[in-house]
Amino acid sequence: MAGNRTFSMIKPHAVADNHIGGILKLMEEGGFRIVAMKKTQLSAQQAGKFYEVHSERPFYGELCEMMSAGPIVALILEKENAVADFRKLIGATDPAEAEPGTIRSIYAKSKGENAVHGSDSDENAAIESAFFFSGFERY
């Protein structure tokens, strides 16, 4: 169902601070159905691969280190217009600019430790989902 799914990750600092439940609640209340969900930990190398598009950015090293510092929760989420609506639900990258009520406005600590990831296109949602989940893990 093209356009109806996105990929998200709950970042290590939010998992470490016991915010998995609070964040899932906002996802479900935002109209998203959980299609697949997994708690796991990335190696620095895997984080590097996931964020390869940012490899030239000055924060790439810090980002890979942060994303592999502890367990994460990976999710495939379903809703009409999933990619755009989910980015609206999570709010701006920088929590100082995130709209009140968005996931990042509540749970982000900084630009880097911003609680959740959300895919920025249908194509990337498909690539990122395949990075974590096989076909038979999606319900």
Ligand SMILES: Nc1ncnc2c1ncn2[C@@H]1O[C@H](COP(=O)(O)OP(=O)(O)OP(=O)(O)O)[C@@H](O)[C@H]1O
């Ligand atoms: N200036 C920065 N300093 C540190 N980390 C940053 C900075 N800018 C972005 N990041 C980190 O890199 C991630 C990817 O950056 P991007 O610009 O694609 O933001 P995004 O699309 O809002 O986030 P995501 O792709 O995780 O949903 C951000 O979520 C954040 O964790």
